[in-house]
Amino acid sequence: MGQLLYLICNKNKKHKKGFLLGTGMLFPKLYTGTVKKIKKGKYGEEIKKFLEENPKGAINCNSEIVRCSKCGNLKEVLNLSMYVPRKNNKDTNDSYVSPWKLRGKYKKVKEYKHICPKCSTVMKKVKIKYNEFGEITEVEKLKCPKCDGFAEWDGEIALWD
Numbered sequence: 001m002g003q004l005l006y007l008i009c010n011k012n013k014k015h016k017k018g019f020l021l022g023t024g025m026l027f028p029k030l031y032t033g034t035v036k037k038i039k040k041g042k043y044g045e046e047i048k049k050f051l052e053e054n055p056k057g058a059i060n061c062n063s064e065i066v067r068c069s070k071c072g073n074l075k076e077v078l079n080l081s082m083y084v085p086r087k088n089n090k091d092t093n094d095s096y097v098s099p100w101k102l103r104g105k106y107k108k109v110k111e112y113k114h115i116c117p118k119c120s121t122v123m124k125k126v127k128i129k130y131n132e133f134g135e136i137t138e139v140e141k142l143k144c145p146k147c148d149g150f151a152e153w154d155g156e157i158a159l160w161d
């Protein structure tokens with residue numbers, strides 16, 4: 001199940017943005033749809049080529065937040081890191097690979113570069129801490145993209161599926 005969180009500016013409560021994190025029930029559909037888009041080149045040449053050269057390769061389709069270090073833009077994205085099966089992994093015929101399967105049975109070979117749509121800078125993953133139950137406990141302190149305040153997590157999460 002995924003988690004929905006809001007980041008709210010400490011100077012202006014109207015600067016509020018919601019992000020869906022993790023994976024939902026529609027994950028298999030999301031995964032196959034994303035692979036199709038990658039193969040069509042929608043996410044650029046590098047990742048397209050990766051799937052062409054690695055037919056058993058997998059993509060991390062976990063939803064995350066990235067931030068632009070230049071303009072402060074915050075964006076919800078699919079991680080899109082590229083993985084290949086580990087040598088002892090015989091189980092590579094699934095139509096989709098979940099993030100928890102990636103962790104055990106695949107090896108990360110390349111990270112996808114998310115480019116800021118506003119200023120074309122490479123965006124960085126926002127650091128989020130989770131407890132042993134997979135619940136969010138802490139979100140990195142972020143500048144508000146709209147003013148000089150900080151975009152803070154209000155401590156609430158909602159679940160989505």
Ligand SMILES: [Zn+2]
Nearest residue numbers: 068071116119
């Ligand atoms: Zn930017």
Ligand SMILES: [Zn+2]
Nearest residue numbers: 009015144147
């Ligand atoms: Zn603000």
